[in-house]
C-alpha cells in the first residue's frame with residue numbers, strides 16, 4: 552500500500568485534477584473527505600464545523616436505501632468477488648444477471664417481461680429511447696421518432712436524456728441545435744393530492760393526439776420529478792397518459808430510476824396509479840447504493856416488434872453489461888428490502904418528516920414544504936448562488952447532517968434505516984439550512 556495522502560495533499564490533487572458533478576475545473580470549493588461510512592453515518596477524514604461524523608440525509612442521491620457498509624450486502628459482494636467480478640455478456644451468461652432479471656420481471660407490472668441490464672441510469676434511458684425508436688422503425692414507421700414529456704423533468708446527462716430534461720432548468724440553451732427537439736407539455740400541476748385538472752388533462756391528450764404521427768414515446772418520471780425540481784404530481788395523470796398513448800399508438804416510458812424500490816411509499820411509483828408502462832427504467836437504489844447498475848424493462852410487444860425488424864436485434868451492448876458483482880449485490884439488496892416491512896419504514900419516515908418540518912414551513916424565505924414517502928423538500932423563494940449553497944450546506948453540517956442543496960431546494964431522501972432521532976436531526980438541519988439560505 553502506498554503512504555496515505557494527508558487531507559491537504561488529497562484536496563490539492565482533487566482540486567487540480569478531478570471533476571466533480573456539475574463542477575468547475577479547477578474546483579472552487581473544497582469537498583469534504585469521507586474516510587468510511589457505516590449505517591447512516593459518513594465518517595470524515597477531518598472534522599468540519601466540529602463534526603467528524605455526518606448523518607447522511609441524501610442516501611448518496613437516492614441510492615443507499617439500506618445505509619452503508621451493510622453486512623448482508625458486503626457478504627453478497629465478497630461472495631461474488633471470490634467467484635468472478637466480471638465477465639463479458641456477449642455469448643456468456645451467469646446466475647446473478649439471470650436471477651436479477653427474473654426478479655425484476657416478477658416485481659414490476661405484469662406486461663414488463665424483458666430486461667436490458669445497463670451500467671448507469673442515463674444509459675438505461677438511452678436504451679429505453681432506442682427500444683422505442685427501433686420498435687417503430689421495425690414496424691415500418693420511422694417517422695415516429697420524437698419524444699413527448701412534460702416540463703420540470705430530469706432523465707440523465709447523456710444526450711438523449713438531456714433532450715427530455717426540463718428545457719429551462721436543464722441547460723438546453725447550451726445545446727440548442729444539437730439536442731433532438733422533443734415535444735414539451737406544461738409541467739404537471741403540483742401536488743400528489745392535487746384535484747383533477749380537466750384543462751391540464753386535455754392539454755396532455757391534445758398534445759399526444761396532435762403529435763402522434765411523429766411520436767415514438769411519451770417519457771416521464773411517475774409521481775415525483777426529482778432532480779428537475781423535486782415536484783410531486785397526481786398519479787391520476789399517469790392514467791391520462793396511458794389512455795392517450797393507447798388511443799394514439801404511442802409507447803409510454805416510465806423513468807423510475809429515482810422513485811423505484813419504495814421511495815415514494817409504493818415499490819414503484821407507477822403503483823400509485825395502477826398503471827403499467829411499455830418500458831421502465833430502474834437504477835439508483837437497485838444495488839442499495841453499492842455499485843453502478845441500471846435496468847430497462849420492456850413488454851413482449853416492444854421486444855417482438857424490434858425482433859421483426861430489418862435489424863432484428865436490440866443494437867446496444869455495453870462492455871460491463873450485466874456485471875455479476877453489481878447484479879449479486881442488487882439481488883441481495885432487493886431481498887433485504889422485501890425481507891423487511893419497508894412500507895412501514897417509509898411510512899414512519901414520511902410521518903417523521905411531516906412532523907419535523909412543520910415549523911420550517913413558517914420560516915421567512917421558505918416558499919413550500921412538501922413530503923411524500925421518504926422524501927422531504929423545503930423550497931425557498933429564491934435560488935441559492937454558490938455562496939448560498941455553501942452557507943446552507945455548512946448550516947446542515949453544523950447540525951451533524953449531510954445535505955446537498957441545489958437551485959432553490961433543500962431536500963432529503965434518507966436511508967430507510969434512519970432511526971427517529973437521526974431523522975429529527977435531519978429535520979433540524981433542513982430548518983437550520985433554510986434559515987441560512
Ligand SMILES: *Cc1c(COP(=O)(O)O)cnc(C)c1O
Pocket residue numbers: 671672673674676705706707708772777778806807808809834835
Ligand atoms: C439520476 C437519474 C437519472 C440518471 O441516472 P445516472 O445513473 O445518474 O446516469 C435518470 N433519471 C432519473 C429520474 C434520475 O433520477
